[in-house]
Amino acid sequence: MMPNTYQDTAEELIRKEGGRATGIRVKILALLLAQEQAVTHREIEARLIGQQPDRVTLYRVLQWLADKGLIHKITSDDRVWRFHVNHDAYLHQHAHFKCTRCAKVVCLDDLPTKRHLTLPAGYRFQSMELTVKGLCAQCV
Amino acid sequence: MMPNTYQDTAEELIRKEGGRATGIRVKILALLLAQEQAVTHREIEARLIGQQPDRVTLYRVLQWLADKGLIHKITSDDRVWRFHVNHDAYLHQHAHFKCTRCAKVVCLDDLPTKRHLTLPAGYRFQSMELTVKGLCAQCV
DNA sequence: CAATTCGCGCAACTTTGTTGCATTAGTAAA
DNA sequence: TTTACTAATGCAACAAAGTTGCGCGAATTG
Ligand SMILES: [Mn+2]
Ligand SMILES: [Mn+2]
Ligand SMILES: [Zn+2]
Ligand SMILES: [Zn+2]
Numbered sequence: 001m002m003p004n005t006y007q008d009t010a011e012e013l014i015r016k017e018g019g020r021a022t023g024i025r026v027k028i029l030a031l032l033l034a035q036e037q038a039v040t041h042r043e044i045e046a047r048l049i050g051q052q053p054d055r056v057t058l059y060r061v062l063q064w065l066a067d068k069g070l071i072h073k074i075t076s077d078d079r080v081w082r083f084h085v086n087h088d089a090y091l092h093q094h095a096h097f098k099c100t101r102c103a104k105v106v107c108l109d110d111l112p113t114k115r116h117l118t119l120p121a122g123y124r125f126q127s128m129e130l131t132v133k134g135l136c137a138q139c140v
Numbered sequence: 141m142m143p144n145t146y147q148d149t150a151e152e153l154i155r156k157e158g159g160r161a162t163g164i165r166v167k168i169l170a171l172l173l174a175q176e177q178a179v180t181h182r183e184i185e186a187r188l189i190g191q192q193p194d195r196v197t198l199y200r201v202l203q204w205l206a207d208k209g210l211i212h213k214i215t216s217d218d219r220v221w222r223f224h225v226n227h228d229a230y231l232h233q234h235a236h237f238k239c240t241r242c243a244k245v246v247c248l249d250d251l252p253t254k255r256h257l258t259l260p261a262g263y264r265f266q267s268m269e270l271t272v273k274g275l276c277a278q279c280v
Numbered sequence: 281c282a283a284t285t286c287g288c289g290c291a292a293c294t295t296t297g298t299t300g301c302a303t304t305a306g307t308a309a310a
Numbered sequence: 311t312t313t314a315c316t317a318a319t320g321c322a323a324c325a326a327a328g329t330t331g332c333g334c335g336a337a338t339t340g
Contacts, residue, residue, distance in 0.1 A: 019317085020305090020317060021307095022305085022306070022317090022318065022319080023305095023306095024318090025318085041296080053319085054319070054320050055320095056297090056298080056320070057318080057320065059296095060298095060318080061319095075215075075216075076215075077269070079219045079296070080295090080296070081296090081297090095257060097259065097260075100266060108260075109258065110257065110258075111257075112252040114272075116252035116256060117250065117251075117252055117270075117272065118249070118250075119237065119248070119272065119274070120277065121277065122280060123237065123275065123276055123277055124275040124280050125272060125274045126275065127272075128271065129270070129271045130257075130268060130269070130270045130271075131268065131270075132265060132267075132268045133267045133268065133269065134259070134263060134265045134266035135263065136262075137261065137262030137263055140262060159286085159287090161337080161338095162286090162287065162288080162336085163336095164287090164288075165287085181328085182327095193289090194290075195289095195327095195328090196288085196289070196290080196328090196329080196330090197287080197288055197289065199328065199329080200287080201287090204287090219297085220327070221327085221328090
């Protein structure tokens with residue numbers, strides 16, 4: 001079960017961003033705070049026991065949390081966003097790992113520096129998105 | 141305009157893979173052979189002058205070409221596949237560049253080696269997908 | 281030319297996400 | 311506590327990208 005502290009932390013974080021501490025917002029952020037790995041919209045929906053929010057509301061809450069920098073969105077080759085809380089360690093740019101068997105996504109610590117790749121002449125580097133694929137410890 | 145050689149090359153490549161050299165298959169592969177950069181399903185549809193194939197057929201032809209290793213599929217954060225021919229230089233793993241202004245996607249030459257990143261204990265590396273974002277020479 | 285079957289075209293469906301708008305419920309002020 | 315304000319929710323409809331099933335036609339083989 002999720003300890004109350006997650007609810008409290010969530011409420012505090014939302015207020016700090018100047019948003020209304022709605023029941024649903026708090027529940028969603030608290031749930032995300034409790035997740036080790038990145039979760040999809042579907043997974044959040046399924047895990048939100050009791051209060052089942054509207055699909056659209058969930059999308060909007062997730063977008064709001066991402067806009068406020070409380071969580072980050074992860075793109076994947078399965079055309080599904082995954083969401084993960086911005087713990088201090090993940091405020092900077094970082095790579096992601098996706099298990100090719102169970103589809104689990106976790107955040108990695110760092111990102112190779114851009115020195116290691118060369119762009120065509122006249123191209124300007126802005127950022128990079130790196131997803132490592134392989135097998136997680138449970139699937140090896 | 142597209143020189144005949146593309147049509148001929150396309151037909152030859154398809155036959156070499158044991159498939160029927162259908163009019164549409166040949167046209168699609170010839171078109172892809174002529175493209176410098178990766179193109180979306182939509183773009184292919186629009187550029188197939190004269191013979192406008194069924195959407196589903198286009199999807200299936202592209203999947204078939206990818207399965208046979210004649211082209212490769214590129215994932216992107218806009219949830220749209222892009223397709224590019226497997227020139228000799230692109231048979232190996234490589235990174236991609238996506239322009240944040242015009243959405244152009246080009247294949248880069250190399251990929252940083254996996255030495256430059258560390259996985260959690262027990263995780264097994266299989267491959268990596270790297271997309272560099274920035275501005276292309278035309279958009280800088 | 282005839283027989284075989286691969287691949288195409290059509291219709292219907294699915295998944296993921298977005299937009300518009302009326303209603304509800306947090307919040308803060310009275 | 312009550313009231314007023316408006317941010318946020320819920321519903322319906324829409325949109326884009328891609329998939330599935332199936333009958334028919336055309337590419338290949340002999
Ligand atoms: Mn992350
Ligand atoms: Mn490529
Ligand atoms: Zn796994
Ligand atoms: Zn550009």
